[in-house]
Amino acid sequence: MRAQNDAGRRTRRTLKVAALSGAAMLVLSGCSAEVQRGWLPGTRETTNHNDVLTDFWVNSWIAAMSVGLIAWAAMLWCMVAYRRRRTDQGFPKQVGYNMPMETMFTVIPVVLVLVFWGFTDRVQTEVDEPVDDSPLTVTVYGKQWSWDFGYEYEREGGEKLEAYEQGIQAQLNGQDGVQDTLPTLYLPEDVPVHFELKSRDVAHSFWIPQFLQKRDTLPGKTNHFYVTPQETGSFDGKCAELCGEFHSEMLFNVEVVPEDEFVEKMEQMEQGQLPGDEFNRNPNENSDGAQEMEVDLQTPRGGGSH
Numbered sequence: 001m002r003a004q005n006d007a008g009r010r011t012r013r014t015l016k017v018a019a020l021s022g023a024a025m026l027v028l029s030g031c032s033a034e035v036q037r038g039w040l041p042g043t044r045e046t047t048n049h050n051d052v053l054t055d056f057w058v059n060s061w062i063a064a065m066s067v068g069l070i071a072w073a074a075m076l077w078c079m080v081a082y083r084r085r086r087t088d089q090g091f092p093k094q095v096g097y098n099m100p101m102e103t104m105f106t107v108i109p110v111v112l113v114l115v116f117w118g119f120t121d122r123v124q125t126e127v128d129e130p131v132d133d134s135p136l137t138v139t140v141y142g143k144q145w146s147w148d149f150g151y152e153y154e155r156e157g158g159e160k161l162e163a164y165e166q167g168i169q170a171q172l173n174g175q176d177g178v179q180d181t182l183p184t185l186y187l188p189e190d191v192p193v194h195f196e197l198k199s200r201d202v203a204h205s206f207w208i209p210q211f212l213q214k215r216d217t218l219p220g221k222t223n224h225f226y227v228t229p230q231e232t233g234s235f236d237g238k239c240a241e242l243c244g245e246f247h248s249e250m251l252f253n254v255e256v257v258p259e260d261e262f263v264e265k266m267e268q269m270e271q272g273q274l275p276g277d278e279f280n281r282n283p284n285e286n287s288d289g290a291q292e293m294e295v296d297l298q299t300p301r302g303g304g305s306h
């Protein structure tokens with residue numbers, strides 16, 4: 001009996017130490033900025049959407065973890081409290097078709113899903129709110145396997161600029177300096193940007209991880225997104241949709257720079273409008289190309305009228 005009490009006390013002490021050190025770890029790690037933003041890349045100020053997206057991410061995790069902890073605790077408690085004892089005989093009491101319980105198991109998850117859906121919808125509506133008067137429109141074409149960027153920018157004085165860059169596929173050969181060969185998307189700090197996202201061939205996805213936003217670029221369709229970069233710096237861009245053999249090399253750089261430097265960069269690019277849908281692989285998926293195709297089909301082939 002005495003030995004048993006000692007063992008019990010030891011177990012309790014071990015549990016207490018484990019619980020205390022666990023709590024201490026949580027409290028200490030809770031101080032770091034990285035944990036506070038749920039290990040997301042970027043900072044709360046990288047774009048005008050980062051704060052609301054970060055809060056949504058962190059709060060969703062807290063809510064999901066709370067639900068998980070309650071469910072796991074209930075499961076463990078049931079396993080222990082209602083375990084089969086040595087003296088038990090036959091089946092335990094059967095509690096199937098317990099209406100109040102069944103109703104609870106249905107109603108609680110439905111309410112949870114509706115609440116999560118409500119918050120998701122609110123954040124999504126806020127982030128996707130179109131900005132009608134963006135001074136800068138950037139047309140992005142995804143293509144196997146690089147990016148084209150076309151800029152139309154109206155400066156505050158009314159001066160209009162148009163320039164573009166057509167990217168060439170990166171050659172990831174394991175050597176240094178590849179990053180400098182990637183196409184670079186330049187963005188001015190604190191200027192709202194309207195992105196028009198298109199594809200020249202297959203489905204790609206335009207993704208700047210630190211901006212916490214990504215969106216598909218699809219053939220025959222234009223997608224939009226609106227963002228205001230708020231911090232200067234260099235960021236990574238990627239394709240986030242498996243799009244063929246060299247999907248992993250479909251990379252680009254993002255440079256957020258002060259407005260005057262952005263104008264300088266635009267002046268160093270190809271001047272004029274980015275070549276449009278006529279450069280797409282399947283011309284049937286755009287109006288100009290479809291017209292050409294129609295003319296082509298009407299031309300007699302092989303021993304016609306000539």
Ligand SMILES: [Cu+2]
Nearest residue numbers: 204239243250
């Ligand atoms: Cu791609």
